[in-house]
Amino acid sequence: MTERISEAELEVMEVLWREAPLTAADVAALVDPARGWGAATVKTLLGRLLAKGALAHEEDGRRYLYRPVIARADHVAGDVGRLVDRLFGGRAAPLVAHLAEQQRLSADDIAELEALVRELKK
Amino acid sequence: MTERISEAELEVMEVLWREAPLTAADVAALVDPARGWGAATVKTLLGRLLAKGALAHEEDGRRYLYRPVIARADHVAGDVGRLVDRLFGGRAAPLVAHLAEQQRLSADDIAELEALVRELKK
DNA sequence: CACATACGACTACAATCGTAAACGAAACGG
DNA sequence: CCGTTTCGTTTACGATTGTAGTCGTATGTG
Numbered sequence: 001m002t003e004r005i006s007e008a009e010l011e012v013m014e015v016l017w018r019e020a021p022l023t024a025a026d027v028a029a030l031v032d033p034a035r036g037w038g039a040a041t042v043k044t045l046l047g048r049l050l051a052k053g054a055l056a057h058e059e060d061g062r063r064y065l066y067r068p069v070i071a072r073a074d075h076v077a078g079d080v081g082r083l084v085d086r087l088f089g090g091r092a093a094p095l096v097a098h099l100a101e102q103q104r105l106s107a108d109d110i111a112e113l114e115a116l117v118r119e120l121k122k
Numbered sequence: 123m124t125e126r127i128s129e130a131e132l133e134v135m136e137v138l139w140r141e142a143p144l145t146a147a148d149v150a151a152l153v154d155p156a157r158g159w160g161a162a163t164v165k166t167l168l169g170r171l172l173a174k175g176a177l178a179h180e181e182d183g184r185r186y187l188y189r190p191v192i193a194r195a196d197h198v199a200g201d202v203g204r205l206v207d208r209l210f211g212g213r214a215a216p217l218v219a220h221l222a223e224q225q226r227l228s229a230d231d232i233a234e235l236e237a238l239v240r241e242l243k244k
Numbered sequence: 245c246a247c248a249t250a251c252g253a254c255t256a257c258a259a260t261c262g263t264a265a266a267c268g269a270a271a272c273g274g
Numbered sequence: 275c276c277g278t279t280t281c282g283t284t285t286a287c288g289a290t291t292g293t294a295g296t297c298g299t300a301t302g303t304g
Contacts, residue, residue, distance in 0.1 A: 004290090006290075006291055006292085007208070007291085007292090008291070008292060008293085009291090010208065023251095024251075024252080025250085025251090037292095037293080037294095038293085038294070038295095039251095040293080040294050040295065040296095041292075041293050041294060043251085043252070043253090043294095044292085044293075044294070045292090045293095046252095047252085047253080047254095048290095048291090061300095061301095062250085062251065062252085062299090062300055062301070063250085063251060063252075064251090064252075076209050076220060077220070077224055079205065079208075079209060080205065080209070080217070080220060080221070080224070081224075081226075083201065083202065083205055084221075084226065086129070086132065086201075087198050087201060087202070091228075091231065092221040092226040092227050092231055093227065093228075093230070093231035093234045093235060095202070095217075095221070096218055096221065096231075096234075096235055096238065097234070097238060098198060098199070098202060099202070099214040099217070099218065100238055100241075100242055102199055102202070102203075104203075104206065104214040105214050105215065105242065106213075106215075108215070109213065109214055109215035109218075110239065110242045110243060112215045112218075112219070113215060113218055113235070113239050113242075114239050114243070116218065116219060116222055117232065117235050117236050117239050119222075120222055120227065120232045120235075121232060121236070126260090128260075128261055128262085129261085129262090130261070130262055130263085131261090145281090146281075146282080147280085147281090159262095159263080159264095160263085160264070160265095162263080162264050162265065162266095163262075163263050163264060165264095165281085165282070165283090166262085166263075166264070167262090167263095168282095169282085169283075169284095170260095170261090183271090184269090184270060184271070184280085184281065184282085185280080185281055185282075186281085186282075245304100246303100246304095247302105247303085247304090248301100248302090248303080248304105249300100249301080249302080249303095250299100250300085250301080250302090251298105251299085251300080251301100252297105252298095252299095252300105253296100253297085253298090253299105254295105254296080254297080254298100255294100255295080255296075255297095256293100256294080256295075256296095257292105257293095257294090257295105258291105258292090258293100259290100259291080259292085260289100260290080260291075260292105261288105261289080261290080261291100262287105262288095262289085262290105263286100263287090263288100264285100264286080264287090265284105265285085265286075265287105266283100266284080266285075266286095267282105267283085267284075267285095268281100268282095268283085268284100269280100269281085269282090269283105270279105270280085270281080270282105271278100271279085271280080271281095272277105272278085272279075272280095273276100273277090273278080273279095274275100274276095274277095274278105
């Protein structure tokens with residue numbers, strides 16, 4: 001469960017977080033076509049994710065139905081946490097400041113942020 | 123310049139972003155002791171960073187003085203950008219919301235954020 | 245029932261990464 | 275001047291990652 005999920009593996013997880021359980025063929029059909037993956041590649045990734053404990057499978061006749069074991073939010077938290085530790089000394093505020101500087105915040109985002117801050121202050 | 127910098131390599135970059143130029147020995151002496159790296163490991167990493175174009179070196183007698191070619195802010199922007207794309211659909215606001223939910227924002231952070239929002243709104 | 249097919253398991257293989265050791269040349273110390 | 279230390283360069287080697295291919299078997303099809 002503490003195993004890291006690679007970039008390519010994440011693509012597979014995203015599919016299963018969106019909808020599960022699915023067969024390998026289903027997953028292959030649903031991954032971003034831009035990846036250009038064949039069925040074999042998806043099968044490899046499913047196998048690795050099983051080994052990592054990120055997925056579980058239940059038998060359905062002669063094939064498997066895959067479902068996520070870890071929640072997306074948990075994965076995201078781990079990834080974000082590592083980034084914050086690595087680049088921002090473990091503090092979140094500097095990350096927000098960075099986002100602001102990079103103009104990655106639209107007017108809507110800022111409005112949203114404002115509401116968020118109001119909420120947090122309570 | 124567009125080459126990715128790995129986790130271990132980043133440790134070396136951090137030293138040189140803090141102070142440069144430095145010799146390989148200096149860098150080895152300044153990396154986080156928790157890494158437990160020998161001089162050889164640091165030399166490998168410096169070599170790889172040179173190959174990636176993240177560092178440059180100038181001769182100083184028979185050894186080199188290393189200095190960053192890419193700015194820390196640029197690296198951070200790239201890393202954060204990739205994370206935002208990968209996990210938050212390219213939008214920064216959901217990341218901030220995530221940080222809030224994870225209680226990764228202290229009271230001070232929130233105050234800082236508030237000031238930031240006020241600034242952004244102008 | 246024979247054969248094509250669909251599946252999962254196993255194998256492959258180059259690139260990157262983490263972590264060094266080996267080697268060769270230059271320089272310093274005595 | 276000769277051995278020792280110091281550098282940078284080259285080589286090493288297992289783990290992970292990206293991207294499949296192969297193989298054996300269960301299955302559906304005619």
